[in-house]
Structure formats: C-alpha cells, structure tokens
Amino acid sequence: MPSIVNIHSEKTARDNGTLFTKGRKVNGMGTGIVVDERGYIVTNYHVVADVDVLRVTTFSGATYDAQVVSYDREQDLAIIQINASGPLATMPLGTSSDLMLGESVLAIGNAFGYTDSVTGGMVSSLSRNVEVNEKQAYKNLIQTDASINPGNSGGPLVNLDGEVIGINVAIRAGAQRIGFAIPVDNARRVIAQLLSIEHLCSTYHGLIGRDVKQGSLREFRVQQTKSGSPASEAGLLPGDVIIKVGTIPVVDAADFERACLGQLAGTVLDVVIERKGVPQTLKMELAALSGQPSHSIARPDRQPTPTTLTSQVRPLERTWKMFGVRLEKLETAEERLVGTKYRGGLRVTQVRQESPAQRNGIKKGDILVGLHLWETVNLDNVSYVLDHPQLRTFNPLKFYILRGGETLYGHVRIAAAQK
Template identity: 55%
Template sequence: MRITILAIGLTAVFLFTGPADQAAVASSLRETPLVRAVQRAQRAVINIHTEKNAEESNSVFGTTKRGRINGMGTGIVIDERGYAVTNNHVIAGVDTIEVSLNDGSRYPAHVVTFDRKHDLAIIKVEGDADLDVMTIGTSSDLMLGETVIAVGNAYGYVHTVTSGIVSSLSRDVEVNEEQQYKNLIQTDASINPGNSGGPLLNLDGEVIGINVAIRQGAQRIGFAIPIDEARNLIARLMSIEVLESKFHGVATKDIKQPELQELLVETVTTGSPGEKAGISAGDIIVRIGDVEVHDRVDLERALLGRTVSDEIPVVVKRDEEEQSLTLKLASTTRAQYAHGVEQPIETKPVSYERGGTWDVLGLRLEELPENQKSRVGPRYRGGMQVQAVRADSPAAASGIRRGDVLVGLHVWETVNTENVTYVIGHPQLKTFSPLKFFILRNGETLYGHLTLKNSISTP
C-alpha cells in the first residue's frame, strides 16, 4: 500500500503503507487521554482490605467473638513513605488493615489519625512498598459535564476503573443522623462499595475529589469530597504539632487556581522556629528538603519525621526571587508559645499527678522494661504495664486489670510515658471520648472504649 496525504484546509487524511504503520496509528488512537490519566495515577492508588470482630463491645471484658467481618476500601498515596488518605468509615473500628498495590504486592498498614466528622483518615503502609505520590489537581475550576474517572476497590475487584461526568457541584448529602456531608461533587461515574476513599480524577490524571458516598437504590449517582477542601483537612491530620508535638510557627494559606497552586505565608509566630529561620509573611514556600511544596499538606509531610536537631533546607520566593533558608523545629506546641517566648516543657510522671492517667483514666502505668519487651511480640515496639486500676474509673468500667499491657490509645502507640502524656493532655481529648484503647492480655490483643469523665479523683 502506498501512502497518500489528502489535505483539505487544516484537515489531513492519512492512507497507510502497511500493517506496521496502521498498528502504530491505531495504538495512538487507543491511548486516549482517559487511558493516559489512569496510567499516570494507578501506582498511587492502594486497595484497602480490613478485618474486624463481628460483634463489638464497649468493654474488653466478656466480649463474645462470633467471627470476623472483612471490609474493603481504597486509598490515595500522599507521601512516598507510605502515608495515604482514605475515608474514616473504611477503617473505623477495624482490627487489621492490609493494602494491595497495582502490581499485586500486599503490605500491612495501620491508622495514623482520623477526622470522624469529615470522614477522612490517614493510614500508613508498612514495609518497603514501591509507591508513587498521587498528582494533585484542583477542584476550583470543575466544569459541569467534564469527564472524570473513578479508580477503586469496587466490591473487592481491585483497581476497577470507571468513567463519567461531573453531574453537579455543591451537593449536600445526609447519610444518617451521625454523618452529613457538605459541598460534594456529584458524578455519574460508577462508584460502588469499596470505592470509598479512592480518587476521582480529571483527564490530566490529577485528583479532583475523594470518592465518599453513593445514593442507595439509584444508579450512577455518586459523590466525592472536593480535593481543595480535602487537602485542608488532610493538612490538619498530618500536622507535626498534632502527630509529633513539634512546632514550626508558620501559618499559611493555600492558593488554589487552575494554573497556580502555591503556599502563601500569612503570619509567623514571634520567636518561633519559622521566624528564626527568616521566613516572613508574604513569602511563597517553594521547597522543603526534597519536597516540592504546593500546599500545606506538602509543608507538613516534608517536616514529618524530622528531629529538632535537623537543619532543614527551605526555599521561599520573596519579591519574585528565591531565597534559601534553614529551619530547625522546636519540640513544643503552639499553645506553649506566649508573648514570643518559648515555654519549657515539663515532663512529669503520669501515674500519680493530678490530671494524669490516675485521674483521667484510672490507671497507674509503668513502662515495660527492656527485658520484657518480648511480651508484646514483633507487632508492637513496647507498651505500658498496668500496675493498678482505680475503682469506679473509666478503666475499671471497661474491664482493664492489673498486669495488662497498654499498647495504644486512640490512634497512637503507648510505648513510653511521653506517649500517654501526649494523649491525655491533647487539647481535643474530649472529642476522642469514648477513647479507644488496645491492651495485650495473655498474648492476645483486646480493645475497648473509655468513657471519660470530667471529675478528678485522688489516688
């Protein structure tokens, strides 16, 4: 076959010389923007598989186990170290989490933190998983009728891809008396049980929403949390102040526009690490270490895991010129800064102090000695041994007893005194009630919930 080009105005019609040329062009026609978008995102999508008891009780004492329930969901990788965002309802109350990747490999994971009201949670994939960070778009310029793509673990069919359009914007949806959503994206891309927590993509392969709900009894009516709103919530969940009691002192604002996504410094706390580093209001934070910064999630994840002795390179844009600075974090929180002076942190034994674990939980705790760490096995790094339980306390009501090993409170491990102090002194402690706990007893992990009281008791 000979090749001929027929040009009419700006239109060209190609005739092909042979099968090889036809195959090449056919391949390019098949590789549509939708296909490229999925290829770009698939390594940053994780399938979540969960397990929990079929019957749950508020007390670990006397709980009857009637079997196990398997759950499923989807997550979006937001950091190379394994941090991923999903819906809180995917991981709420589960005992174990396992994730699978697009290459079929499987890894355990654990909950880092969550926001029940807005139905978002952060989990961390354990092990040496090969993960890509999802490319983040913006929901500020969504158009009715534009093509969107959902990727998720639909009914356990991992990495299911569906497509549709944006059907509506700013939908308010009430699931039940306890869960309501505001300002959701409505789409007709097929979303099924198991898609929860997965990405809603645009044709550039960027996340523009997090799939969260479907209309029961309807077909092709699904809803997603707009990504700009979700990223504000994720930043709070990833805050180093919340997760690690470290402080940078920089208050920022996300700038989200179709062609511009950047992080603006609004204020810097007097005397804070940010001020000492030379960061000023009006700066645009460009990069922290190796992380390119586009919003506050990038800021927090770039600082997560850093020690107070680390000298962290920071690049800011000021007056259209980039400047290199060095930031050193403080081991404190925003509340401990007053009048521009860093307040020292007081470390006290938690067992007997007023407002400590004896008062709040009804427990006297002691760190598990190094020579007894084998009691907790490879699953935990350590724990706090229960020395005494106060009568009529939340701990007593939940069946905790002397000899148990406390290995977790809420979403945090309890390896040492500082871990426990952090939880019971948390400014949002009341919102955690009932406070979930995990204990080891006779080699078995048990869990329950502590209903916290306002009254203070003496030992």
C-alpha cells in the same frame, strides 16, 4: 494507576452490642491514594476504623501491613502508612472549585474487590449534603453518576487530565448511579492537618500559612509565624511564597508538612521562598514540640512508644481525674506479659464510678497495654497521651487491654487536660 492502592481489612463485629465480647471476623475493602512516596496514603476513615488487621496491595501486586497514623472522624479521612520496598508513585491533586455540571469524571477503586476498576460519568451536582446515618453526615459533596461501588471508598474521582478532584466516599443505597465524593480542595486542608509534624513527629516549625489559587496556579503563602519558632527564627515573613523545602516542591500546606515530616528536631532545612518577586533561600531548624526530644509515631510499630513526659503536673491525679483509673506498673518478669506481643503494661488498680473508664467497661485487674497509637509501658506514656496537643483530633481514644489472656479494645472519650 501506580499511585492507587487497594486496602484490605479485618475487624471484629460484636453481635450483642456489649463492648468486650468475642465476635465474628468481618473482611473489609477500600481504596487509597498515595500522597507521599514514603508510603503515606489517604483514604476514608470509615475504611480503616476499628480494624484488627490492615493490609495494602500496591499497583505492582506487593502487599504490605499498614498502620493508621492519623485520622479525622468528622471529615471521614485518614492517613495510613506502609513500609514499601521503594518510593511509591504519587497522584497529582487538582482543584474542585472550578468544577462544572456535566464535566466528565472517572471513579477508580477496588470495586467489590475487583482491583483497579474504572467507571466513567459526569459531575451531576455540587455542594450536596448527605446524611448516611445518625453518626455520619457529609457536607458540600460532589455528586456523580460514575458508578461508585463498595470498595471504591477512599479512591480518587479524577478529571480527564488525570488529576484528583475528589475522594470517593458514599453511594445512595437503593439508587443507581448516584455517588458522592469529598471535594479535593476540602481534602487538601484535612490532609495537611493529618500530616502535621506536630501531630506525627512531636516536632514543630511554627508557621501558619494558607493555600492560594490564582488561575491554574497554586501557591503556599506565609500568613504568620509564631514568636520564637523555627519559622520565625529562619526569617520567614507574612506574604512570603514558599517554593520548595529541602528537595520537595511546595504548592500547598500538605506539601510543606510532607517536606518536614520524618525530620528530627535540630534538622536544618533549606526553605526556598519568593519575597516581592525575588527568590531567596532561608535556613529553618526544626525544634522539638514543648521542648521535648522528638520522636515519630509515624513508624511501623503497631503502637509506638512515647519516651518522654510532656507534663509533670500531678500525672497520677490527672489520670484519675481525666480517665477515671489508677494504674500501677507491672514489675515482675511474669507480669511483663512474656509470650505476648506487648513489651509491658499498666495494671488497673481502681476504677472511679461513673468515670469515662467505668462507662466503657474497664475493670479493676485489667492490663492497659495501649492508648490510640501508643503502647502504655509506664505512667509517663499515659501522661503523654493525655497531654498531647492534638488530643482533640483523636478523641475518643482507642484503648487496648488484656483480660484473661485476651486482647480487648474499646473507645473512651475524655475531657481535655486541665493543667
């Protein structure tokens, strides 16, 4: 099972419910599935949410620090990344649309910390809606009697052909042999969104496509291309079937995004298509999103730094309006947080009453050192996050502040940018 990894985490549990209080350390565990040989792994969002430390152990026994690069809270899926010493094995994704009641399945994962545990069972029911708590409800789950235990979350539910047909997500408390998994067809769509280069790399291709399944075959077809986009300029047309991009075979949207992932603006990719049954190769040159130089947030730094300003529309006032704070850059060497892991930060000089920042405990004098996956060394960094085209997918924003020499964090929900 070289494509299945074990996930270990540490997070701080705050006993009295207040945002900025010291709490006790809690260890967590889960499972992940390698979806790209470069170290991209899909798991459940609840496995990695709000963790302070995240590590992944591969099938070989090697352990790596991991970073959350994107997530969908509602769908309870996340992509994490490790910098492995070499290419990782991936696991084939099957289909869940043709599952039958009574079909044999296996659940694989880090059950109770026992790595690479396998349990067997069958598909007990389909299209189950499950409310775990007042904050998390699932729709259209696969129910199975294969034992899914704590630590299995994020691991695969596989058929007897070894294909992933679901991602294990929940168990029924107090019941035996009642577990649930997200259907892989649903997960495919979310994974494609989470691997989107517009989200992770600030480059774009401008192609809108759809996954098509014909019998046992899958293919990725072009629906439309945005005018003036790289896909349009390459000559891609609605109805084209994309066979390969660069060296990566493509059968769905996730494959297409993987093939573009990590490529800088200006990179020219060979796109092999089939048009009316005739294969041909087109050239697609990736472009920077919104005309900005590309940079990747999917890299090992804990909080990567955006270096360009996405919008110049009154950034100070928009930060005040959307976030509710006024910020100033730290100037002196001492203020630049020498002796900490941070390269710099922004001092909070004013907090607006009843603003998102005030409601979430941010105070005058705090040093804002990070938002979501990015550090905040200057005001451009904050504007970049507030203007990000994928803001909705990572809102509420996780923020990091320094107060009294201690790093604290919380979450703040902000309105979409008004430009």
